[in-house]
Amino acid sequence: MASVLAVITATVVGLMVGVEFSVAFVINPIMLRLPAAASLMGRAEGGRMLGRAMPFWYVGSLILTAALTAVAWGTPAATSALIAGVLLAISVIMSIVLLVPINNRSTTWTPENHPDDWKEQQQRWDRLHYARVAIIVAAFVLVLVAATTFQL
Incomplete structure (x- = not known):
């Protein structure tokens, strides 16, 4: 059962990291290069879609990592899992406090109705998102370390 939990946790966290990495380094740079109307519409739709999921x-990644930590407690894997969980908790707090407010505003913007500083707000979101991606990549690596260490 512990092996299954380790695989599920690594898979869920890894897929989340992949989506967020793609947003940071593929999707949003493309959106910034589009004409303003298309960029606003694309970012608004992406914000709505990903904002729901x-x-x-x-939170699911955090819960799974906490469960992996609990199951691995007393083994060398517990430290890696615990630190991964702390990093994921930081990413959740960072999302709620810093990124979600910008995202919620941007999902309402249209080519006809947006603030003058829309591009600066999007770039601020992107910078914060880069930091969040770095945090969740580190958490993912630690989940992998915990999963493989626990299996030994």
């Missing part, structure tokens, strides 16, 4: 994915 990502809270469950982030």
Whole structure:
């Protein structure tokens, strides 16, 4: 059962990291290069779509990592899992406090109705997102370390 939990946790966290990495380094750079109207519409739709899914994915990843920590407690894997969980908790807090407010505003913007500083707000979101991606990549690596160490 512990092996299954380790695989599920690594898979869920890994897929989340892949989506967020893609948003940071593929999708949003493309959106910034589009004409303003297309960029606004694309980012708004992406924000709505991912804004519905990502809270469950982030919290689910955190819960799975906490469960992996509990199951691995007393083994060398527990430290890696615990630190991964702390990093994922930081990413959740960072999302709620810093990124979600910008995302919620941007999902309402249209080519006809947006603030003058829309591009600066999007770039601020992107910078914060880069930091969040670095945090969740580190958490993912630690989940993998915990999963493989626990299996030994």
